[in-house]
Amino acid sequence: MASDLPPAYTALTRHPMMPQTNHDEAARFNFLAHFNRFLSGDIGRGNRIAYKNRVLPKFREEHGRNPKHRYEIRDAMNRDDWHRMWSALKRNSMEMRQHFGRQVVLRQLDALDAIASQYNTGSGLLELDSAISQPEYQTAVDIHCQPGGYHGGEREGDVTVGANYDVGLFATTGGALGGLNDGGGQAVVEWAKREYPDWQPARILDIGATIGHNAVPIAQAYPDAEVIAIDTAAASLRYGAARAAAMGVKNIRFIQASGEDLSRWDDGSFDWVQTTMFLHELSAKSMPRILAEANRVLKPGGLIFHVEQPQYSNEMPLFEQFMRDWDAFNNNEPFWSAMHGQDLKQVMADAGFPQDSQFVAGVRAVVDPDIFPPAADGEEEDFGRAAIWNAYGAWKSGALNKVEAE
Amino acid sequence: MSGPDEFDWVSASGHRAKGRRPDYFEDPALDRLYSVVFALAAEVSALRERQNTVERLLDEKGTLRREDIEAYEPDRSAAEERGLATRAYVSRVMRGFQQAVEAMEADEPPVADWVEKLSRE
Secondary structure, eight states: OGGGSOOOGGGSOOOTTSOOOOHHHHHHHHHHHHHHHIIIIITTHHHHHHIIIIIHHHHHHHHSSOOOSHHHHHHHHTTOHHHHHHHHHHHHHHHHHHHHHHHHHHHTHHHHHHHHHHHHHHHOOEEOOTTOOOOHHHHSSOGGGOTTTTTOOSSTTOOHHHHHHHHHHHHHTTTTTTTTTOHHHHHHHHHHHHHOTTOOOSEEEEESOTTOTTTHHHHHHOTTSEEEEEESOHHHHHHHHHHHHHTTOOSEEEEEOOTTOOTTSOTTOEEEEEEESOGGGSOTTHHHHHHHHHHHHEEEEEEEEEEESOOOOTTSOHHHHHHHTHHHHHTTOTTHHHHHHSOHHHHHHHTTOOGGGEEEEEEEOOOOTTTSOOOOOGGGOOTTTOSEEEEEEEEOSSSOHHHHHO | OOOTTSOOHHHHHTOOOSSOOOOOSSSHHHHHHHHHHHHHHHHHHHHHHHHHHHHHHHHHHSSOOHHHHHHOOOOHHHHHHHHHHHHHHHHHHTHHHHHHHHHHHHOOOOHHHHHHHHHHO
């Protein structure tokens, strides 16, 4: 039974950039980890029961048919007493996570800004560009209900949003992403090393890197490679570059740039273009532009790899699609629903990656079982935050890195 | 006391996220009440954990310094005991929701139906 418990917040790995928590701040995060687990595990099944027992029968009675789209289920479930209560609980959990994290960060913001500035001045890992504007899909709402989203802040040049993102992730995920919250990047590395043990990419681009928690493991795993981590949000990059420097990583650079315009890099500049939980933060028009740019900067034979939650398909029950959509409408993830509903293979094909060059792989968070219990999965999966992902990849046609590796 | 130009981290921490919040209930008072109740639940949990820390430190050292409380990190065994206690605490606070799920699964008639039936049979 004990292995089912989320780890204590204090088991988190404290790199020097991580905000300090006092006793009660850590205890509040402990409460949240347990509260989240209760919402998804113990009572999450209430949604399915409410749907089967009363929402679906009522829908059939009113329409004389089954729901045809996840949005029909959403409309019906949003009138159901149970689902409304459950959603209110979950929304409050998200809001508390932000509030608790912001209290931790803002009371020590002077110190955090000073530490970040010290690392960033000395390391050479950070390159900001004030000409980069924030796209509407990043500013329309504050993503994840984090005040300031990835890009805002309390004052000019601060690290608030990056620090708050990092300090609370461990609680939101119940430690499932590991002590450094880098389980996504570790999973990518594990996949690449297992499938292509001899592959040695020399230049790697991570688009939408935010605080670099998923790009840093790649840099660490390929110490001879140069990793470029880009994002439009300076506020996240400032924290991320300082975090990487504090961890002693040298072969990564954090550059403020938009994935929609990679013109500063020539055609064929990279062996590998990576995105991790990024595509769903975009928009219908920007995603194909970014994928086309990624195609252009990839070398022939290079790898593009996107880690995401699974796409909705005809095989996925509409009720599951509806549950996976919860964050889109309740946790400020406005492109989540449309992105997961797209035919990603076709979108990638249109961007220059023919369908026969594409593949789908399952990647799983790599977690230290000595410290953290394995991530929950299956029926009790915490939709949207589970530590199991689908990866959508392609090898750009041309002289084949892939074949050399095999 | 903070001066007029000083950054008020308490006030700033509570700012809302941009993006209109969904209404979960017909009566907005209920939405506000949920926020209060679960913030209090988190505080009680933190208090319980702090008390446990104080007890453990006193057990171990027989005396107490406040900085020891702030710096306390449970070892694996203590973390599991405390984690189990927190899980049990959440379960007590959330009993009504848990039992509502069980009731939906059971899908029973009102007890009054039984009262009526047993009076006849």
